[in-house]
Amino acid sequence: MTTAVNTGGLTLDGVGKRFGRGTAAVTVLDDVAFDVPEGEFVAVVGPSGSGKTTLLNTVAGFVDPDVGQILVNGTPVTGPGPSRCVVFQEYAIFPWLTVRRNIEFGMRLRARRRPAAERRRIADRYLDLMGLTAFADALPKTLSGGMRQRVALARAYAVDPEILLMDEPFAALDAQTRETMQEALLEINQKERRTVLFVTHQVEEAIFLADRVVVMSARPARVQEIVPVPWRGPRHHELKTTPEFIELRRRIEAMLRGGHPTPEGQTA
Known part of the structure; x- marks a missing residue:
């Protein structure tokens, strides 16, 4: 071995x-x-x-x-x-929750639970980092595929996994959106x-x-x-x-x- x-x-x-x-x-x-x-x-x-x-x-x-x-x-x-936190190929976000509530979701679970004010502060940070602030109250069905995957990435980073x-x-994603998301991932992971x-x-x-x-x-x-x-x-x-x-x-x-x-x- x-x-x-x-x-x-x-x-x-x-x-x-x-x-x-x-x-x-x-x-x-x-x-x-x-x-x-x-x-x-x-x-x-x-x-x-x-x-x-x-x-x-x-x-x-x-x-x-x-x-x-x-x-x-x-x-x-x-x-x-x-x-550990997994980001899947499909957009594993909840269609009935807004963008903000999707990002906050992991921080509501018992293993990672945070107070409401802290959840909002952390969500605000990742909304900004992923260019989602203007869509905080939108439902996923109104977003493009690339934007939905931005939500999934923001949610993963927000729970602060090892x-x-x-x-x-x-x-x-289509080729152009894929390139944009690669750059977005590099940017957020550098920060x-x-x-x-x-x-x-x-x-x-x-x-x-x-x-x-x-x-x-x-x-x-x-x-x-x-x-x-x-x-x-x-x-x-x-x-x-x-x-x-x-x-x-x-x-x-x-x-x-x-x-x-x-x-x-x-x-x-």
Whole structure:
């Protein structure tokens, strides 16, 4: 079993998961080990059907691993809990609540309950950060897809989790809105730094958003390589057109197709 070093934040230590029994059993995750230090943004990419969402669900505590363990700041994950908050692909906001009340919702729950005045102050902050102040009293049905996902992000940040888990949160958006939401996520995370595990099928998105990219193999999913992203500080979409960005994207895409890039970036 491969062992990840626990540095605080999130640690996956030799995680394995199988579904089914006997000859029908399918191994989805096999000895997955990596860590996400506190405050780091790590993206996970892999071939379609490789188990990326299963991996995220084990971290969330929705699915128990068969072997290995998951730690949040050194504490084993044994189920869902307030230390982690999930942002889903679909807009998991309540259609009968206003934008403000959606953002406040998590802060009303027993595990995270805050006084009314504090809830309002925190909601006001995230309404402002996400450009939603003018829509505070609107219902979700009156908002675009991008605006609804802004609400979901604001609600996730507002409950102040130790780990933010994002399962392809922009996949349902059109290309232009997706780019806008990527920049919005970068902006809010620079101001409100959180530990983030972000699953996506888009290599370009992973590189643009993350500090490191975990490249998974086809099923059964293993960690092929963990690729550091060299850019720090504010990022803008012009970065995606630079030769360095294009080369890094090409190398990771080659890994996903089954190639093995050499140190010079040439695919063997």
